[in-house]
Amino acid sequence: MSVTKKSKLKKIVKPSAFLERPLPNEEEVDRFERAIRKEIITEEMDSHLSAIYHDNKGNLVDVSKVKKRKRLRLIVLFKQIFVLTIFVCGAYGAYYYYFNRPAGTDNIILNIQAPDKVLVGETVVYDINYTNNSGISLSDVKLELILPASFVHIDSVPPSNGINSWSLETLEPGASGVVTVNGYLVAPVDSANVITAKLNYIPANFSSEFKKESTANTVISGIGFNVSLDYLNMALVGQKNELKLNFDNFKNNNLAEYYLEIIASDNFKIKNLDLGTTNKLPLTEIENVGERKWLISGLPYDSEEKLLVPIDFSLESKNQDREDFSIRLYKKEAGGRDLVFWEKTISFEIMKSDLNIGLSLNGEKSDQTINFGDKLNYNLSYSNNGDATIYDLVLMAIIKGDFVDWSALEDAHNGSLSGNAIMWTKEELPALAELAPGQTGNLDFSLAVKNFSINDLGIDTYINSYAQYSLNNNKDEISEDNRSNTIKTEINSDLLLVDKFLYFNEDNVPVGSGPLPPKVNEETKIRVYLTVKNNLHDLSQVEVTLDLPPGVDWSDNDSTNVGTIQYDQARRQVVWRLGLLPVAVYRADAEFTISITPNETDYNKILVISSGGVVNAIDKVTGASLSMQTKPRTTKLEDDDIAGLSNNGRVE
Numbered sequence: 001m002s003v004t005k006k007s008k009l010k011k012i013v014k015p016s017a018f019l020e021r022p023l024p025n026e027e028e029v030d031r032f033e034r035a036i037r038k039e040i041i042t043e044e045m046d047s048h049l050s051a052i053y054h055d056n057k058g059n060l061v062d063v064s065k066v067k068k069r070k071r072l073r074l075i076v077l078f079k080q081i082f083v084l085t086i087f088v089c090g091a092y093g094a095y096y097y098y099f100n101r102p103a104g105t106d107n108i109i110l111n112i113q114a115p116d117k118v119l120v121g122e123t124v125v126y127d128i129n130y131t132n133n134s135g136i137s138l139s140d141v142k143l144e145l146i147l148p149a150s151f152v153h154i155d156s157v158p159p160s161n162g163i164n165s166w167s168l169e170t171l172e173p174g175a176s177g178v179v180t181v182n183g184y185l186v187a188p189v190d191s192a193n194v195i196t197a198k199l200n201y202i203p204a205n206f207s208s209e210f211k212k213e214s215t216a217n218t219v220i221s222g223i224g225f226n227v228s229l230d231y232l233n234m235a236l237v238g239q240k241n242e243l244k245l246n247f248d249n250f251k252n253n254n255l256a257e258y259y260l261e262i263i264a265s266d267n268f269k270i271k272n273l274d275l276g277t278t279n280k281l282p283l284t285e286i287e288n289v290g291e292r293k294w295l296i297s298g299l300p301y302d303s304e305e306k307l308l309v310p311i312d313f314s315l316e317s318k319n320q321d322r323e324d325f326s327i328r329l330y331k332k333e334a335g336g337r338d339l340v341f342w343e344k345t346i347s348f349e350i351m352k353s354d355l356n357i358g359l360s361l362n363g364e365k366s367d368q369t370i371n372f373g374d375k376l377n378y379n380l381s382y383s384n385n386g387d388a389t390i391y392d393l394v395l396m397a398i399i400k401g402d403f404v405d406w407s408a409l410e411d412a413h414n415g416s417l418s419g420n421a422i423m424w425t426k427e428e429l430p431a432l433a434e435l436a437p438g439q440t441g442n443l444d445f446s447l448a449v450k451n452f453s454i455n456d457l458g459i460d461t462y463i464n465s466y467a468q469y470s471l472n473n474n475k476d477e478i479s480e481d482n483r484s485n486t487i488k489t490e491i492n493s494d495l496l497l498v499d500k501f502l503y504f505n506e507d508n509v510p511v512g513s514g515p516l517p518p519k520v521n522e523e524t525k526i527r528v529y530l531t532v533k534n535n536l537h538d539l540s541q542v543e544v545t546l547d548l549p550p551g552v553d554w555s556d557n558d559s560t561n562v563g564t565i566q567y568d569q570a571r572r573q574v575v576w577r578l579g580l581l582p583v584a585v586y587r588a589d590a591e592f593t594i595s596i597t598p599n600e601t602d603y604n605k606i607l608v609i610s611s612g613g614v615v616n617a618i619d620k621v622t623g624a625s626l627s628m629q630t631k632p633r634t635t636k637l638e639d640d641d642i643a644g645l646s647n648n649g650r651v652e
Contacts, residue, residue, distance in 0.1 A: 107133035109176075110199045114216035119224045120341045121184050121254030121331070124151070126216070128197045130168075131176035138201040140209070141168035143179060146196040148218075150187035152333055156180060171201070184254070185220060186331045186339035193218045220341075224253040227329070227342055232365050232485035235323075235348040236356055237315045239385050243346075245327065247307040250300045255331065257297035259289070259338070262311070263326040267319060271312040280305055318352045349483075354386025355435075357484045359397065359467045367488040369624040370463075372403070376447040380467050380484075383440035393432040394470045396423045399447060401463030403456075403491060408448035415445070452494040457535060461491040493537035495626045497544060497615040500529040501594075501633045504642040514595075516643060518607070518635055519652045523597045525555055526637070528574075530590045530613060532562075534581055537621040542578035544590075546613040547571075551602070553595045560590035581617070596635065598651040606649040607635045 109131035118124055128145065132138055145164040147153065153164075157180045161167050166179055185193050199212040230244040245260075262270055273294050275286050283298035284307060296309075315323075329342040358365065360379045370376070380397055384390050398421045406417070413429050415422040422445065426433035431441050449463070467484040503512035503526060514524035530544055542563075548554065554567040554574065562585060563578035576590050596609060610633040617626045633639070636649030 107135070108138075108199065108201070108210075108212045109133060110197060110212045110214045112195060112197050112214050112216040114195060114218050117219045117221040118185060119222050119252055119254060120186055120189075120220060121224060123182065124184050124218065126181040126195055128179045128181070128214075129176070130171075130178075130199055132171040132173055134203070135173045137173060137204040138171040139169070139204070141171050141199065141201040142166065143168060144198045144200070145179075145181065146198075147181070147183075148185065148187075148193035148195060150185050150191070150193050150339055151183050151195075152186060152331075152339070153181065153183045155182050185218065186333075186341050187220050188341055188343070189220050189222055191220050193220070222252070223342060224255065225250045229327070229344060229346070230364055230366050231346060232358055233346065233349060234351050234483070234485050235313075235315055236385070237318050237350065237352040239314060239356060241313050241315070243311040243313070243325075245309040245311060247309070248304070250303040250305065253299060253301050253303075256299055257295060258299075258341075259330050259332055260286075260294045260296055260309070261328045261330065262292040263328060264292075264313075265319075265323060267315050267317060267323065268325060269314045269316065273309055273311060275307075275309065279307055281307055315350060318350045320350065322347050322349055324348075351483075353482065354384060354388070355382065355390060355393070355469060355471075355482075356385050357382045357395070357467050357469055357482075359465060359484045359487060361465060361487050361489065365485055365487065367490075369490050369492050369619075369622040370449055371492050371626075372449055372452045372494055374449045375408075376404075376449065376463075376489075377444070378446065378465065379442055379444050381440065381442050382435075382469070384435045384437055387437055389437065390435040390471060391433065392426060392471065393435055394423065394425050395429075395432065395443070396421050396468045397445070397465070398468065399463065399465050401489075402459045403450045403452075403461065404463060405448040405450045409445065410447075411445040413443055413445075449491060452535070454535070461536065463489040463491070465489065490622050491536075492619045492622050492624050492626055493539060494533070494535050495539065495615060495617055495619075495628060496533040497613055497628055497630055498531040498533070499546070499610070499613045499630045499633075500639040501609060501637055502527050502529065502640045502643070503637055503647075504640055508642055512593075515652070517647050517650055517652055518596050518598050520598050520600055520603055523595050525593050525595045526609065528592055528594055528610075530576060532578065532581070532588045532615060533586060534617075535583065535586055537619050538583055539581040539617040539626070540579070540620055542581045542615070542617040544576040544578070544613055544615045546574040546576075547611055548574065548594065549608050549611065551596060551598065551607065552609050553597075555593040555595045558590065558592035560588070562588035563590075565590055565592060602651045604650050604652075607651065609633050609635060 109129070111129050113127040113129065115124060126145075128143065130143065143166040144162075147164060158166065168177070187193055194215055194217050197214045200209055201212075202209050225247055226249045228246045228248075230246065232241070235241045260273070262268075264270070270292060272288055273286055275284065281298070281300060281303075284300070285297050286309065287295045287297070289295045299307075311327075313325075324345055324347050326343060326345040328340055330338045330340040332338055358381045360381075361368065362370075362377050376399075378397065378399075380395060382393070382395065397415075400420050404420070409417065409422075411422065413424055415424040415428050424432065424443065429443065435441070464486060466486040469482050503510065503516055505511045505527070511527035512525050515522050516524060518524040528546070530546075532542065532544065550572075554569075556567075558565040560576065562581070563576060565574065565576050567574055574592065578588055581588065594609065596607065598605075598607065612630045612632050614627065614629045618624070619626055634649055635647075635651065637643045637647060640647075
């Protein structure tokens with residue numbers, strides 16, 4: 001602890017224990033304030049009086065000897081009245097100023113410097129600063145901290161002499177210091193973690209204890225890696241069910257190890273977890289350390305590798321229609337506390353059937369996001385897990401959504417289409433006529449997502465998909481009891497980037513300069529126009545980048561109605577940062593100029609002036625990362641119809 005003092009500090013003697021003292025009442029607080037004000041006023045009044053009774057050379061004036069002039073008696077009297085008036089006004093001004101400015105307890109300064117946001121396990125430094133600006137000595141000073149429950153303490157400077165408390169003894173006027181606490185936070189993403197500091201002290205000539213408080217908050221911005229689950233939202237009784245726990249992108253990881261715990265009823269029988277041989281992280285291990293608890297250790301730092309933890313389980317019976325299954329990740333503190341930083345609860349629909357059917361979309365069985373115009377690749381799997389043969393099986397896939405493009409249906413088995421469902425019987429798929437015990441099968445089909453138009457505003461952007469079955473070729477007995485997992489798919493916002501490279505703008509006015517087509521060793525300038533459009537969801541972290549090939553240079557003269565444009569000389573990259581783009585701002589525009597000066601080796605060639613602009617953003621509704629790229633552009637200026645009349649793009 002470093003303490004600076006304007007006056008000499010008394011020798012500090014550390015007591016063995018703190019005495020419990022009563023808190024000051026309102027009258028004592030007022031008396032403390034008056035004492036501080038009185039001391040300040042006294043000092044200032046002495047200063048003013050000293051100035052009056054000393055001459056300009058600093059010598060004391062003998063006021064008993066006053067030279068009088070009879071003729072000037074009236075003038076002298078006037079001067080005395082004038083000086084007295086000034087003295088009274090000055091005294092009143094000093095009184096008013098010092099009695100109305102902040103003083104007393106307001107001049108005991110206590111504040112906390114803490115980071116606004118950190119990742120799980122990232123180092124956190126708390127600096128607690130205190131200063132005595134009251135003008136009165138403070139005794140029995142003690143600093144106490146209430147640390148966040150998620151905080152793991154490493155050390156502090158100076159070391160505490162109690163449980164998160166420091167005895168500072170006496171603080172003379174002007175004395176200050178700082179206490180630094182080091183550690184890290186382990187808590188869920190977006191959680192608030194508040195630290196509170198309390199400074200207790202007794203002012204000189206007082207017997208009651210006063211208190212000053214300060215708080216600060218740090219938010220957990222992320223785990224440091226990605227965690228996701230892939231699973232069916234239904235579970236079959238007596239059958240093997242699988243859930244995949246995926247970890248990836250350890251670029252910002254601060255945890256060498258953590259614990260995994262599964263919380264579920266005794267009806268769930270869970271196989272011991274094993275990383276298997278598919279993982280590419282040789283140092284990572286998983287070890288069973290208790291009932292449904294595992295330690296995952298040897299995790300990488302600054303790595304983009306993936307870690308897959310398959311979780312196999314079965315159910316003994318169907319006790320209810322749905323059962324919850326929770327997965328929890330936590331860090332175990334040295335003191336024994338479990339600090340949870342990620343948790344997910346799944347509600348499984350419990351089914352008892354000899355026939356198991358499952359549906360996957362684009363290789364995944366869980367909920368996901370897609371973009372307008374994407375292809376929907378489905379796989380419907382089925383298997384007979386019973387002891388008897390199943391005859392005349394009927395399968396049906398139901399795809400519900402306003403943006404499903406049924407005209408793009410591709411189905412090699414030619415299932416019959418009715419409304420929002422496709423049905424297959426033994427007529428379309430002979431294998432469904434007889435399914436022996438243990439026999440399995442798959443069928444693939446695909447659809448597409450329609451493109452967005454402005455007339456689609458307000459239409460539901462969800463697509464829900466699931467499969468059902470019936471037996472004995474009875475198409476009318478398909479029921480909720482024979483349903484597969486449901487996949488909820490949400491369509492991302494319609495982010496669009498448009499770029500144009502023009503010599504003449506849309507009003508046929510030249511916005512470029514120089515020869516067209518370009519000529520060797522002569523400069524041609526071209527105006528670039530960028531437009532970002534978005535209609536459905538708010539976007540964040542919106543950024544457009546445009547790489548300039550060799551021979552193409554930035555010529556400045558930029559403008560935009562949203563965000564800022566900068567040119568990164570080292571990367572030869574134009575960067576347009578828009579940041580947050582709400583739906584209300586459905587269009588943003590930017591423009592700048594580039595120049596081309598071909599050399600002799602470029603003669604008679606069509607030069608590439610852009611490999612394509614790229615826009616990246618985060619959809620704030622779906623949470624998906626959005627990205628799109630425009631097509632390359634050349635000296636032919638494909639976007640400029642007027643230039644195209646006389647420009648073939650070949651360098652002359």
